[in-house]
Amino acid sequence: MGLQTLDANGNMSWHCHSGEHDPLTAHISHEQVEHVAPDVVRLPPCPHCKAHSQMHLKVAFTPEELRASNMVDKNGRPTASYAMAQRHIQLKQQLEAAGKGYREPQAVEQDATQAIDEQEVLRLFQKLGYTARSLAEVAALIEQAQAAKG
Numbered sequence: 444m445g446l447q448t449l450d451a452n453g454n455m456s457w458h459c460h461s462g463e464h465d466p467l468t469a470h471i472s473h474e475q476v477e478h479v480a481p482d483v484v485r486l487p488p489c490p491h492c493k494a495h496s497q498m499h500l501k502v503a504f505t506p507e508e509l510r511a512s513n514m515v516d517k518n519g520r521p522t523a524s525y526a527m528a529q530r531h532i533q534l535k536q537q538l539e540a541a542g543k544g545y546r547e548p549q550a551v552e553q554d555a556t557q558a559i560d561e562q563e564v565l566r567l568f569q570k571l572g573y574t575a576r577s578l579a580e581v582a583a584l585i586e587q588a589q590a591a592k593g
């Protein structure tokens with residue numbers, strides 16, 4: 444399973460996992476076309492599938508993988524699998540050229556949402572009768588409780 448087509452302008456098409464729906468299409472600029480790992484790109488979900496499952500494409504191959512038995516037929520000619528692998532490699536290159544290459548997750552920064560979560564956790568702990576002034580203290584209390592239990 445993978446891309447059926449990818450043109451030079453970044454337009455692609457593929458079949459969803461069900462195999463029952465019309466081919467899906469998207470441009471590489473679609474916000475749900477995402478590089479989720481160095482060698483994996485996730486495509487937008489199929490709107491017709493109940494589970495809205497998303498296709499994950501392998502977009503990087505080792506030379507060994509490209510020489511594997513499924514990549515060439517017995518006459519040494521490239522197979523459909525090889526052509527698909529090349530489309531996926533091309534997709535990775537197009538995404539990188541468009542500034543959508545894989546990025547390592549950023550170090551977690553303290554933002555407003557997390558500050559609220561921390562207050563929520565501290566409140567819950569106070570309800571349980573514990574006093575903790577930070578998530579580090581909460582973690583220490585949990586460790587103590589586990590040590591006491593074990």
Ligand SMILES: [Zn+2]
Nearest residue numbers: 459464489492
């Ligand atoms: Zn579908």
